[in-house]
Amino acid sequence: MTDQNQHHKQRMERKKAVIDASIAQASADKGLLLVLTGNGKGKSSSAFGMVGRALGHGLKVGVCQFIKSRTDTGEEAFFGKQPNCEWHVLGDGFTWDTQDREQDIATSQRGWEIARKMLADPAYDLVVLDELTYLLNYAYLDAEQALADIAARPPMQHVVVTGRAASPALRELADTVSEIVDEKHAFRAGVQAQKGIDL
Ligand code: ATP
Ligand code: MG
Secondary structure, three states: OOHHHHHHHHHHHHHHHHHHHHHHHOOOOOOOEEEEEOOOOOHHHHHHHHHHHHHHOOOOEEEEEOOOOOOOOHHHHHHOOOOOEEEEEOOOOOHHHHOOHHHHHHHHHHHHHHHHHHHOOOOOOEEEEEOHHHHHHOOOOOHHHHHHHHHOOOOOOEEEEEOOOOOHHHHHHOOEEEEOOOOOOHHHHOOOOOOOOOO
16 A cells, blocks of 8 residues: 555544544434525525435425415425425515515414414424524514424424524524525526526
């Protein structure tokens, strides 16, 4: 073995010992709260990636899409057909389209009733609350009560919350928080939303 290869092997042995030790200390199972936030693209699509993973394992999934009203997305067309996946589109559209706070509040509260039923039902292994941060930040829902509903879910149920500007209280409650940075987005170069990528 050359010196370089020998050196690489030793380095990898040390690395493996560190990784094995860190894997061994993480032995707990629990229902997680994940928050995917930030201005970059990839929050909802990451959540839907976990929906695919969960369904692949035969788990039951509930998805609540707040804010958005479109029902022609690829994710709904695909996952909505899966027998273990319940998909609800619960929005009236973007706040700058509806321009009606009273209506947004009523729609949000109706939507939250559906989410709350899932959060109270241990049959759901994974619940996705897509774009929930806006409902909390605009006070369309009682944020404290909504976080209490999430915190009181069945102990093995996973929840994924997406949306920009997650509040400190939501981040605090979460087990995993990812802040997706907007470095570049094709939209700003004049490219419209592309099927399979954006919807
Ligand atoms: P995605 O659903 O693609 O994972 P997202 O959930 O991170 O995106 P949202 O704020 O929910 O982001 O916006 C959804 C739509 O807006 C998608 O079509 C996405 O490509 C687009 N989008 C996301 N981030 C940006 C951005 N920084 N600039 C312009 N458009 C964006
Ligand atoms: Mg999104």
